[in-house]
Amino acid sequence: MTLDPDITATSPERPLAISNLLFFVAVLVFAMVVVGGITRLTESGLSITEWKPISGTIPPLTQADWERAFDLYKQTPQYLEVAGPAGMTLSGFKFIFFWEWVHRLLGRIIGVVFFVPVIWFAWKRAIPKGFGWRLLALFVLGGLQGAVGWFMVMSGLEGRTEVSPYRLSAHLLFALFLFAALIWTALDLRQLAANRDARPARLTGWGAIALVTLFVQLMLGAWVAGFRAGYVSNTWPAMDGRLVPDGIDWSHGAGFALTHDPFLLHFMHRWWAWVVVAFLVLFARKVRVVEGARAASIAIHSAFGTQILLGILTVLSGIAIWLAVLHQATGALLVAATVWGAHKLGEHAS
Known part of the structure; x- marks a missing residue:
């Protein structure tokens, strides 16, 4: 498949570059789905009881920070009814904290990796006609995915020893829908890069x-x-x-x-x-x-x-x-x- 030189050389539009970006973001979403599976299977999802989009990027660094995070976890039904009686130690808590932290960190990375280049492409007027709204929709979907994830976690912090199965399924299906939408849009852009007259x-x-x-x-x-x-x-x-x-x-x-x-x-x-x-x-x-x-x-x-x-x-x-x-x-x-x-x-x- 050859690329149309009118698009790649003389036009400010960059469909192939944006397609590559979306494929890369899809790979990150795939990694997040995999880490999410590990988080679920290791019962790690409720280890972080606060949602701090900015400061939460940095994990506990001192012994006092770790003890504070562990104390917050000790207040959850999961610890009181399951992990505590099973004898969880601070070392065990650090293990489950790690997987939930990586899962959330991937979400933040995905947001930055998507948002910053798309803003640059928009500033350069490099987004092909008709795709601006689709890129915006993908960004909104990514933000909603994060919100659904916290909504899921909240279900396990009060009255339950695990998250709601229905919120868990919504979180996973939402991620896979975003994954599919990224791939579909990337393929449309790749088709456009090969033929400027191509339609989605x-x-x-x-x-x-x-x-x-x-x-x-x-x-x-x-x-x-x-x-x-x-x-x-x-x-x-x-x-x-x-x-x-x-x-x-x-x-x-x-x-x-x-x-x-x-x-x-x-x-x-x-x-x-x-x-x-x-x-x-x-x-x-x-x-x-x-x-x-x-x-x-x-x-x-x-x-x-x-x-x-x-x-x-x-x-x-x-x-x-x-x-x-x-x-x-x-x-x-x-x-x-x-x-x-x-x-x-x-x-x-x-």
């Missing part, structure tokens, strides 16, 4: 179907994480010898069970995965026949195949942290591959 890709029916079915699976996965439903069975394909597991509580009605019961959530997450696979196989075939889209089709197949394997291994391991983190990371890569494929279809439908 359109989301086709097949693209929408693939993304919606994947969204359902990601939501179920987030609920499984929030309700610790992964721990209810460590066998596969049956759950402790049964296709439909024992232990599902239907006493509060089907609606409540579908959104709260760990056994049912685990069961649905296992088997909806195969619905996703079926749709993605068909979707990838549609993508494959598009000119120049073979790599996207291969990426989709590779990502969902790896994701299924990691999901099974995570269950069989009894939720080993490193496997669970890889499972979440590959889920994000599957989002990226699916967005890439949907964009390829949309390039020829716009």
Whole structure:
């Protein structure tokens, strides 16, 4: 693919440079999703009980600072009911503090890395027509993601020993939506850099179907994480010898069970995965026949195949942290591959 010299040489617009920036920010968001998974699995999310966007960048530096941060954590239900009785020490607190601090620091870095260059591009009038509002929307989405994260943390500081599973799922899904939007916009800009007459890709029916079915699976996965439903069975394909597991509580009605019961959530997450696979196989075939889209089709197949394997291994391991983190990371890569494929279809439908 050759770049249009009119854009790259004589025009102030810099679609390729902005595309590269957005891809880099997407990589940072991916890293944040991975660290977020570690934070969740190590029960680190409630270790920092204050939200200080500026001064919070610097971690405790002295023994007195560490003791003050630990004292604040000791006031949370998580410490009083779980960590304290388990004998958490200051050393243990420093470990969980580290992961939450890195998670928040990545959020701050993402904001700066995105905001400063975009302001420079705007000042240089280098943002292509029609993309200014999209870049603004991406920045607002990033800010809202931070707000949703603190909203999630707040749910675990009073009356709960962990964050709300629904706020956790909102936080993760919001991050993945931002991740997808960054990639889609970057691909539009890359297309514009190659052809100044190119229009933004359109989301086709097949693209929408693939993304919606994947969204359902990601939501179920987030609920499984929030309700610790992964721990209810460590066998596969049956759950402790049964296709439909024992232990599902239907006493509060089907609606409540579908959104709260760990056994049912685990069961649905296992088997909806195969619905996703079926749709993605068909979707990838549609993508494959598009000119120049073979790599996207291969990426989709590779990502969902790896994701299924990691999901099974995570269950069989009894939720080993490193496997669970890889499972979440590959889920994000599957989002990226699916967005890439949907964009390829949309390039020829716009």
